[in-house]
Amino acid sequence: MKTDVLIIGGGLSGLAAAVKLSQKGVKKITLVEASGKLGGRAYSFVHKETGDVIDNGQHVLVGAYKNTLEYLDIIGTRKFLSVQKNPHINFWSKEKGFSTFEIGKGKVFSSLRFKGLSLKSKLELKKVEKFFQKFPSNENEIQKLTVDEWLNSLHQSTEAKKNFWYPIAISVMNELPEKASALLFARSLKASFFSGEEDSSILISIIGQTELYVDGAVKLLKESGVEISLNNEVISFGEQNGKISKARFQSGEEIEANYFISCVPYFALERIIENSTLEKNQFLYLKEFQSSPIISIYFWFDKEIIEQEMLGVCGKNIQWIFNRNKIFQSTNTNHYCVSIVISAAYHLIEKPKEAIEKICFDDLREIFPNINSAKLNHSLIIKEKRATFSASPTLEAYRPNSKTKTENLFLAGDWINTGLPATIEGAIESGFKISKIF
Numbered sequence: 309m310k311t312d313v314l315i316i317g318g319g320l321s322g323l324a325a326a327v328k329l330s331q332k333g334v335k336k337i338t339l340v341e342a343s344g345k346l347g348g349r350a351y352s353f354v355h356k357e358t359g360d361v362i363d364n365g366q367h368v369l370v371g372a373y374k375n376t377l378e379y380l381d382i383i384g385t386r387k388f389l390s391v392q393k394n395p396h397i398n399f400w401s402k403e404k405g406f407s408t409f410e411i412g413k414g415k416v417f418s419s420l421r422f423k424g425l426s427l428k429s430k431l432e433l434k435k436v437e438k439f440f441q442k443f444p445s446n447e448n449e450i451q452k453l454t455v456d457e458w459l460n461s462l463h464q465s466t467e468a469k470k471n472f473w474y475p476i477a478i479s480v481m482n483e484l485p486e487k488a489s490a491l492l493f494a495r496s497l498k499a500s501f502f503s504g505e506e507d508s509s510i511l512i513s514i515i516g517q518t519e520l521y522v523d524g525a526v527k528l529l530k531e532s533g534v535e536i537s538l539n540n541e542v543i544s545f546g547e548q549n550g551k552i553s554k555a556r557f558q559s560g561e562e563i564e565a566n567y568f569i570s571c572v573p574y575f576a577l578e579r580i581i582e583n584s585t586l587e588k589n590q591f592l593y594l595k596e597f598q599s600s601p602i603i604s605i606y607f608w609f610d611k612e613i614i615e616q617e618m619l620g621v622c623g624k625n626i627q628w629i630f631n632r633n634k635i636f637q638s639t640n641t642n643h644y645c646v647s648i649v650i651s652a653a654y655h656l657i658e659k660p661k662e663a664i665e666k667i668c669f670d671d672l673r674e675i676f677p678n679i680n681s682a683k684l685n686h687s688l689i690i691k692e693k694r695a696t697f698s699a700s701p702t703l704e705a706y707r708p709n710s711k712t713k714t715e716n717l718f719l720a721g722d723w724i725n726t727g728l729p730a731t732i733e734g735a736i737e738s739g740f741k742i743s744k745i746f
């Protein structure tokens with residue numbers, strides 16, 4: 309078989325590349341995906357016992373995700389995002405109980421009303437605000453720092469770190485503060501917290517991720533004549549005159565193409581390169597990448613136990629709690645579903661599911677003692693061991709650009725040089741960028 313453009317990987321970067329290229333009028337695009345579904349690391353499925361549509365992990369977007377919003381506009385599903393009216397974050401900590409942090413019009417730390425921190429810690433937040441007055445011209449000051457080192461350099465108190473910065477940083481970066489890149493965290497904060505009110509709004513899908521990101525894209529791509537092939541894993545490239553001539557598949561099939569767009573994670577590209585005769589030195593950077601895990605836990609109760617839509621938890625194993633009945637469009641009123649996310653879950657990922665469930669349930673009970681009068685009907689634990697790449701300060705120098713030394717091979721994906729941590733926005737932006745090459 310022969311095509312013009314072969315897109316390898318049907319995650320959000322691959323779908324975004326296909327959508328933009330087909331919009332541009334590029335003919336003969338083929339998208340191949342190793343698994344039986346599209347969407348990659350952002351997907352949903354029906355939970356058998358309850359019939360609920362659930363995600364492989366609750367994803368949260370912010371108004372600053374401009375490429376993502378454009379993608380959803382193109383495929384017609386932006387209307388399924390619920391947009392927070394007055395940008396705010398709810399927190400819980402053992403010391404202060406429940407509190408709400410209001411993010412107001414780019415003056416993020418001007419509110420002293422926040423009850424989650426002592427006055428002294430709140431005043432110290434101003435030092436971070438001051439840092440952002442010069443950002444990004446002071447980017448080089450924090451290039452080599454971890455999030456923790458950066459917060460220390462800005463004299464943030466232990467209380468401010470534990471009860472404010474860490475829950476935000478760990479979820480934005482999917483990495484521990486002592487390992488995560490300060491620069492990428494600062495860029496993410498600048499784009500959301502320190503921009504307009506619209507950019508700092510939290511956006512949550514009211515439908516499953518597959519419906520949000522995949523179904524509309526598939527319809528559009530099929531109408532444009534894009535070939536989509538599932539359960540079709542690329543295992544190696546064939547080479548001719550220094551260019552890639554074909555992709556070989558697990559099934560024994562081969563597809564020839566003029567252009568090859570890799571939209572697979574770093575570890576999958578490494579496997580393909582190892583099996584190919586391509587000059588390997590140009591891909592040595594792949595060895596520098598490591599992954600960071602995320603655990604998602606779903607609990608179904610017979611009654612509502614949580615009022616808030618979303619809650620950041622400080623100083624516990626569980627980090628963020630989502631009230632699925634409040635968030636989701638079609639909710640089952642026979643039961644109440646709570647989802648919990650633990651990012652950078654290194655300390656839990658190898659534990660048996662029963663042990664993780666107990667740890668999370670105990671945390672939840674401490675925050676919501678009314679859980680004692682509710683019946684737990686079902687639970688589900690989803691471990692994503694390689695949820696994202698680990699965004700450390702040293703890794704930035706190794707993240708590759710879209711263009712490679714092999715003339716007709718291009719890269720997209722959340723892990724390439726997007727200037728962002730591993731996010732949906734990075735994945736979609738990298739896919740969109742591919743269209744500029746054509």
Ligand SMILES: Cc1cc2nc3c(=O)[nH]c(=O)nc-3n(C[C@H](O)[C@H](O)[C@H](O)COP(=O)(O)OP(=O)(O)OC[C@H]3O[C@@H](n4cnc5c(N)ncnc54)[C@H](O)[C@@H]3O)c2cc1C
Nearest residue numbers: 317319320321342348349365367368542576721722731732
């Ligand atoms: C639990 C969880 C929670 C997250 N939460 C958030 C969040 O709140 N906000 C946010 O912005 N981001 C979040 N992310 C990150 C976000 O999901 C990813 O950054 C994004 O989906 C990555 O898209 P991608 O296209 O780069 O890669 P992928 O989604 O990994 O897509 C790559 C695709 O390539 C396929 N593939 C691999 N090898 C081959 C091969 N040899 N041949 C053919 N196909 C192949 C794979 O099967 C996969 O479908 C989260 C991730 C996880 C796992």
